Amino acid sequence: MTQEATEADVRAAVEAAEAAFGAAPFRPGDDAMRADLLDALADALAAERHALVALADAETHLGADRLYGELLRTVRQLEMCAELAREGAWLDPVIDTAIDAPPPYGRPDIRRINEALGPVAVFAASNFPFAFSVLGNDFASAFAVGCPVVLKTHPGHPETSAAVAKIAASILPEGALSVLYGTGYGANLHLVQARAIRAAGFTGSLGGGRALLSAIDQRADPIPFFGELGAVNPVVVCPEAANARGAALGQTLATGATMSMGQFCTNPGVILRPAGAAEFDDAFMSGIAKAPRHALLNERIDAGFAKGAETLKASPGVTMKDAMGHLVFSISAADFAASEIAREEVFGPATLLVSYEGEADLMAAVDALEGSLTASLHADPADDALADEIEPRLRRIAGRVLYAGVSPGVALTDAMVHGGPFPSSTRGDSSSVGALSLTRWTRPVAYQSCPARRLPPGLDDENARGLTRRVNGAVTRGPVSAHPAEQADDKGRMKTWRND
Numbered sequence: 001m002t003q004e005a006t007e008a009d010v011r012a013a014v015e016a017a018e019a020a021f022g023a024a025p026f027r028p029g030d031d032a033m034r035a036d037l038l039d040a041l042a043d044a045l046a047a048e049r050h051a052l053v054a055l056a057d058a059e060t061h062l063g064a065d066r067l068y069g070e071l072l073r074t075v076r077q078l079e080m081c082a083e084l085a086r087e088g089a090w091l092d093p094v095i096d097t098a099i100d101a102p103p104p105y106g107r108p109d110i111r112r113i114n115e116a117l118g119p120v121a122v123f124a125a126s127n128f129p130f131a132f133s134v135l136g137n138d139f140a141s142a143f144a145v146g147c148p149v150v151l152k153t154h155p156g157h158p159e160t161s162a163a164v165a166k167i168a169a170s171i172l173p174e175g176a177l178s179v180l181y182g183t184g185y186g187a188n189l190h191l192v193q194a195r196a197i198r199a200a201g202f203t204g205s206l207g208g209g210r211a212l213l214s215a216i217d218q219r220a221d222p223i224p225f226f227g228e229l230g231a232v233n234p235v236v237v238c239p240e241a242a243n244a245r246g247a248a249l250g251q252t253l254a255t256g257a258t259m260s261m262g263q264f265c266t267n268p269g270v271i272l273r274p275a276g277a278a279e280f281d282d283a284f285m286s287g288i289a290k291a292p293r294h295a296l297l298n299e300r301i302d303a304g305f306a307k308g309a310e311t312l313k314a315s316p317g318v319t320m321k322d323a324m325g326h327l328v329f330s331i332s333a334a335d336f337a338a339s340e341i342a343r344e345e346v347f348g349p350a351t352l353l354v355s356y357e358g359e360a361d362l363m364a365a366v367d368a369l370e371g372s373l374t375a376s377l378h379a380d381p382a383d384d385a386l387a388d389e390i391e392p393r394l395r396r397i398a399g400r401v402l403y404a405g406v407s408p409g410v411a412l413t414d415a416m417v418h419g420g421p422f423p424s425s426t427r428g429d430s431s432s433v434g435a436l437s438l439t440r441w442t443r444p445v446a447y448q449s450c451p452a453r454r455l456p457p458g459l460d461d462e463n464a465r466g467l468t469r470r471v472n473g474a475v476t477r478g479p480v481s482a483h484p485a486e487q488a489d490d491k492g493r494m495k496t497w498r499n500d
Helices: 006-020 031-047 049-060 064-087 137-145 156-171 186-193 206-217 239-262 276-292 299-313 333-338 359-367 381-397 487-497
Strands: 094-096 110-116 122-123 149-150 179-180 200-203 225-228 235-237 270-274 321-324 324-332 350-356 372-378 398-402 442-448 467-471 474-476
Touching: 006 149, 006 179, 031 049, 031 064, 031 094, 031 137, 031 156, 049 064, 049 156, 064 137, 064 442, 064 467, 122 137, 122 179, 122 186, 137 149, 149 186, 156 179, 179 321, 186 206, 200 206, 206 225, 235 239, 239 276, 239 324, 239 381, 270 359, 276 324, 276 350, 299 321, 299 324, 299 350, 324 333, 333 359, 350 359, 359 381, 372 381, 372 442, 381 398
Parallel strands: 094 467, 122 149, 122 200, 149 179, 200 225, 235 270, 235 372, 270 350, 324 350, 372 398
Antiparallel strands: 094 110, 110 442, 321 324, 467 474
């Protein structure tokens, strides 16, 4: 059984991380060592998949199919971060050689590179017991660039976390990953206020994130806080798209809204469609009613969902239908724009349908939206003029804009952005998934007139690793892999994972 972390436990974990930083495999140039360790962790997770999935299913009710897929995704995340560590493009070296001339045209030799921040704190998520937990993407990305991690598990899946932590401890050196347990906030606050911690990553509620941010602000030296705090992930269905393919869109969006009982951070919680879109509404409600059902993650999530649903139901202009356990609310665009409550996330099996009467009505509703991880636009060619007006508004509020499909699901690719303006995240300039996730845990350091023997790897004149770099204003790029999701290979693995 896991035990509640004390202040002494937090202090010991932070001291271990601080001692590890600066030693192998966290020294500049140790990238290949860290990559090998990430690959070893991926292999070990895969080898223990059956036992891990059984534990996670007992604690979260997410079902074996979803959990096998998530575990495979976590294996792939570790593999991808290993590839990125070896490749080294996250270092982003810039070399400006000296120019012997009077200022402002002359200059000394100046070279810049990204370097690891140091020990960082990570807080696991409730809804991803593997992908955003002990060996999840926050750990993998921080470790890949050379940051030791102190991780606070989520109380919703302690036994799963402990099993994964045991695997990690058998592979990683001391101090590379320290794992803390417990249900209270005391350890969380002590962790983000520890002087040696140089950044923190969090996925959870707006209230929990604000509490951590407040504690960080009380530090003598506030640190970067990468918090993912919730999003409604709006979907806009344009009139001609609704007329031409309303039934298909309704079914597609119902599928997205009901994945894992609406417990994805990218769940499409608000759908704006034209008033009177009967085909869309009928297909959506039919799809909702046919979707599989299971218990929510834990009692805390269940209670929060019930409270949020009751609050939304009482909001002016809101009506509700219970589609076999998935709550569907409806509201006019005018009432939606006027109601802060209607625009708040209800985490779980709930969807708010917003009816707009015309372009002005739609624009007012979209302009009232806050920051989200995703925003989706479904438009046909006949909707182009309207889409031209909506698209810039969606870009302002979302980290990722979708033009087809559904928002749940985040591809493991270099170009991915999983973040967005507040409150979806506290740092709209970052991402917790993809190649961009590594640079969160770094800071740029410039070396001026530095002797060659003191330059860190990557800033030498030859730059033998073939990294992306700029030399005297010219941009050059060495070979960089695209890190494909390898879906064919992953599907093949999924077919054998369940029964081998």
